Amino acid sequence: xxxxxxxxxxxxxxxxASLAGAGRLGPATDVIVGRAGDREQGAEVVLYFxxxxxxxxxxxxxxxxxxxxxxAASWLTDRLGGAGRAxxxxxxxxxxxxxxxxxxxxxxxxxxLQDAVxxxxxxxxxxxxxxx
Amino acid sequence: xxxxxYLDNAATTAVDPRVVAAMLECLGPSGDYANPSSVGHAPGRxxxxxxxxxxxxxxxxxxxxxxxxxxxxxxxxxxNLAILGAARFYRERGRHLVTSRTEHPAVLDxxxxxxxxxxxxTYLKPGPDGIVEPAQVEAxxxxxxxxxxxxxxxxxxxxxxxxxAVGRLCRDRGVLxxxxxxxxxxxxxxxxxxxxxxxLALTAHKVHGxxxxxxxxxxxxxxxxxxxxxxxxxxxHGLRSGTLPTxxxxxxxxxYRIAAxxxxxxxxxxxxxxxxxxxGLAALPGTELNGHATRRAPGILSVTFDGVEGESLLQSLxxxxxxxxxxxxxxxxxxxxxxxxxxxxxxxxxxxxRLSLGRFSTAAEVDCAIETIAAAVARLRAIAPGxxx
Numbered sequence: 001x002x003x004x005x006x007x008x009x010x011x012x013x014x015x016x017a018s019l020a021g022a023g024r025l026g027p028a029t030d031v032i033v034g035r036a037g038d039r040e041q042g043a044e045v046v047l048y049f050x051x052x053x054x055x056x057x058x059x060x061x062x063x064x065x066x067x068x069x070x071x072a073a074s075w076l077t078d079r080l081g082g083a084g085r086a087x088x089x090x091x092x093x094x095x096x097x098x099x100x101x102x103x104x105x106x107x108x109x110x111x112x113l114q115d116a117v118x119x120x121x122x123x124x125x126x127x128x129x130x131x132x
Numbered sequence: 133x134x135x136x137x138y139l140d141n142a143a144t145t146a147v148d149p150r151v152v153a154a155m156l157e158c159l160g161p162s163g164d165y166a167n168p169s170s171v172g173h174a175p176g177r178x179x180x181x182x183x184x185x186x187x188x189x190x191x192x193x194x195x196x197x198x199x200x201x202x203x204x205x206x207x208x209x210x211x212n213l214a215i216l217g218a219a220r221f222y223r224e225r226g227r228h229l230v231t232s233r234t235e236h237p238a239v240l241d242x243x244x245x246x247x248x249x250x251x252x253x254t255y256l257k258p259g260p261d262g263i264v265e266p267a268q269v270e271a272x273x274x275x276x277x278x279x280x281x282x283x284x285x286x287x288x289x290x291x292x293x294x295x296x297a298v299g300r301l302c303r304d305r306g307v308l309x310x311x312x313x314x315x316x317x318x319x320x321x322x323x324x325x326x327x328x329x330x331x332l333a334l335t336a337h338k339v340h341g342x343x344x345x346x347x348x349x350x351x352x353x354x355x356x357x358x359x360x361x362x363x364x365x366x367x368x369h370g371l372r373s374g375t376l377p378t379x380x381x382x383x384x385x386x387x388y389r390i391a392a393x394x395x396x397x398x399x400x401x402x403x404x405x406x407x408x409x410x411x412g413l414a415a416l417p418g419t420e421l422n423g424h425a426t427r428r429a430p431g432i433l434s435v436t437f438d439g440v441e442g443e444s445l446l447q448s449l450x451x452x453x454x455x456x457x458x459x460x461x462x463x464x465x466x467x468x469x470x471x472x473x474x475x476x477x478x479x480x481x482x483x484x485x486r487l488s489l490g491r492f493s494t495a496a497e498v499d500c501a502i503e504t505i506a507a508a509v510a511r512l513r514a515i516a517p518g519x520x521x
Contacts, residue, residue, distance in 0.1 A: 008447065016447055022515040035517075040479050042441065046517045062517040064439075067447040070515070 009101035012071040019070075021077030023060045024048055034088075034120025037112040039064050045073050045116045049080070049088075051124065056083045069109040072096040076113065088121035137497045140453045141338075141490030142287055142315060142432050147383070148340040148491065154386040155342065158182060158379035168376045169367065179378045186385025190347050193388040194313070194332060195323030202348045202368045203381055207314035209361070210333035210348035211238040211281075213371065214310045217358030218279055218331065219246050222308075226276035232256045232264045232283070233473040236312055238333075239281050260475050261424040262291035266298050279308040284322065285315035288470040288486055289423035290432025292320060299328030308356070314338055314346075318391030319399060319429050324349055330356055336380075340491055341387025345380035394491075402489050403430035405498050409487060410435070412502030416509055422471060422484065431489040434471075440512045442482045448508040452501055455486040 005013070025031045025048035032051060037044035043065035050058040059077035063070045075096060080088065093110035096102065102110060138146070147155075158164045158179070168183045170176030184198070191198040204210045219229065231243055233255045243253045254272045258264045269280055280302050285292050295311050302309040310331040313322055318339035324332055335346035350356055350371070364373030391398070410433055413419055418438035437445065442456040467481035476484075487501065 004450075005447075013447075016444070019511070019515055039517075040477070042479065042482060044517050062515055064516040065441055066443040070441075070444055 007103075008067055011075070011100050012067055012102075015071035015074040015100075016067050019074060021059060021061055021074045022063075024062055025050055025058065025060050032120050032123045034116040034118070034123065036115035036119055037065070042066070043069050043109045043112045045069070045113060047073070047076065047116050047120050049120055049124075054084055056080050056088075065109060065112075066106065068100060068102045068106045069113065072100055072102065072110055072113055075099060076117065080117070085121055085124045088117050088124065091117045091121075134451075136451050136453050137501055138453045139487045139489060139493070139497070139501055140455055141493070142290070142486060142488035143455060144337045144343060145340045145490045146492055147337075147342055148387065148390060150390060151341055151383050151386045155379045155383040158382050164378060166378075168378055169365070182378055182382050183376055186381045189385035189389040189392075190334065191349070193317060193322070193392045194334070194349060195325050196332070196349045197352060200324070200349045200352050202350055202371045203376060203384075204346045204348055204372055205344055206337070206346040207236075207312060207333045207335035208238040208346075209372075210335070210346050211236070211310075211312055212242050213348050213358060213361050214331035214333060214350075215239065215242040215279065215281055216245065217360065217371075218308055218310070218356070219251060220249075220359040221357040222278055226274075226278035227251045228254070228274050228277045229279050229281065230254045230256065230269060230272045230277060231281040232258055234258055234262065234264075234286055234288075234470045235281065235283050236287055236314065239283065239310075239312055243281070257473060258291075261427075262286060262289050262422070262470075262474055263424055263427060264293055264298075266294060266301055269298050270301055273305055273307060277305075277307050279310060281310040281312070283312040283315070285313075285320065285429040285432070286423070286470065287315050287432075288468060289434040289474070290315075290428040290488075291423040292316065292427050292429055294427075295329065296327040302330075303328040315432070316429055318388060318395060319431065321395075324351070334384075336384040336387050339387050339391050342380055342383040345377065345384045347384065398491055399430045402491070402493065405489050405493055405495060406430060406433050408495065409433055409489070409498045409502065412499070413505060416506055418513075420480075422474065422476070431493075433487045433489075434484060435487065436471075436476065436480050436484045437509050438480065438483060439516055440483050440509050442484055444512055445483070445485065445505075445508055448512065449504060452504055454501075455488075456482075456484065 034047040046062045048060040049056045061073040063073040093114040164178045166175035166179045168179040187198045187201045299309050308330045311329050312333045314335045330351040332349040337343040362373045420436045422434035446456045467478045471481035
């Protein structure tokens with residue numbers, strides 16, 4: 001946790017400052033999309049993955065949510081670079097919780113992120129046709 | 133690192149240096165530190181004189197007689213003493229209370245405690261502008277209604293209730309009126325006699341006095357009974373036992389004396405700053421003011437930014453000291469019950485900031501705050517799903 005705000009880990013603050021990976025990938029045959037959450041419930045995310053040779057070559061995110069949720073979405077765009085479909089399908093939210101020192105009260109938000117990753121895996125067809 | 137811009141004066145204020153100076157005279161070996169109850173020696177009598185001077189200064193601000201002022205640890209204790217004390221003293225007279233859904237927890241939790249003791253409480257829902265109309269209070273009164281508790285200025289949205297109209301209504305019906313004036317004393321005119329207020333909760337730290345001291349004004353004619361919360365030395369006519377903290381009480385008195393002298397000028401200047409802040413923020417799309425546009429205290433502004441999550445907005449403003457619309461941003465995202473009572477959805481309540489100005493706020497700070505918030509709102513909206521490409 002940071003010295004000036006014990007609610008957030010340094011990685012959360014760093015991610016919120018840079019918003020690395022924020023943005024969207026335009027519709028294309030090699031782009032898959034995963035969505036989850038509901039803004040009315042306080043957390044919504046869209047993940048974009050460009051796939052090359054069966055691996056994630058580029059990832060982007062759009063998010064509405066608390067700093068832990070947004071930072072975790074940003075972190076995921078790095079973490080899942082190079083991942084295959086099976087890795088996306090099996091990705092577990094606890095990895096982000098540990099990496100970003102997310103408090104237990106926010107675990108539910110990370111489940112939303114897991115849902116989005118798995119939704120993307122479900123949209124990952126053999127031809128990686130875009131679902132945008 | 134430069135100091136952040138402090139726009140959280142509804143939470144607490146910096147102590148005015150003139151108040152600090154007065155308090156320091158009551159501390160240290162050469163100060164008036166003696167126990168004000170020790171009137172058998174000169175230092176004790178000097179301390180007592182300072183306490184009584186402060187009592188007169190508190191009374192003067194709110195149109196009370198000094199004998200009505202009971203010093204407490206703050207408004208929370210004053211609210212509890214008023215509500216629990218009156219309800220328990222007059223329990224044979226009636227067991228029904230009326231309050232509003234947007235009261236401070238010090239009032240709501242005291243009412244809930246009375247419910248556990250067998251009392252009934254009616255919680256009035258304010259209009260979308262945060263106003264509780266006197267007619268709503270009148271409609272809620274019953275034959276067994278003992279007390280109405282209504283705050284003067286709401287701590288989250290700054291809306292001011294017409295406590296005078298409610299006071300006259302209650303007086304006509306023989307019902308006690310308790311007013312929490314923590315956010316209004318020293319900022320808006322108050323007069324317990326004119327406004328027919330039987331019990332008035334006050335605090336120092338919202339008006340550039342110290343934390344840890346406040347007062348309850350208790351009607352004396354006819355004398356109003358209260359069951360105390362604390363038992364011990366019998367200070368404050370037996371209503372609040374415990375050694376009187378001279379330096380704190382002197383700080384309260386000094387803060388109120390200064391507020392009384394400068395209220396008009398402060399209100400005009402702070403009100404203009406608030407308007408400047410609102411006009412700057414209102415220029416952003418999807419921005420909405422919470423609460424009545426004109427019936428409000430000068431310093432408090434509650435603004436909803438549609439499409440922005442409140443905790444992330446707050447985290448994106450490290451150079452600003454402001455509050456979110458969440459009850460507790462630390463562990464839960466529970467939306468503000470005040471904003472929900474006004475009809476705001478959970479999402480909009482969570483997309484809300486409270487900005488509150490004080491005596492030491494400046495136009496330069498306001499302009500910087502507008503610029504900083506505008507940039508953060510735009511940045512967070514840009515990464516939200518569903519935006520226009």
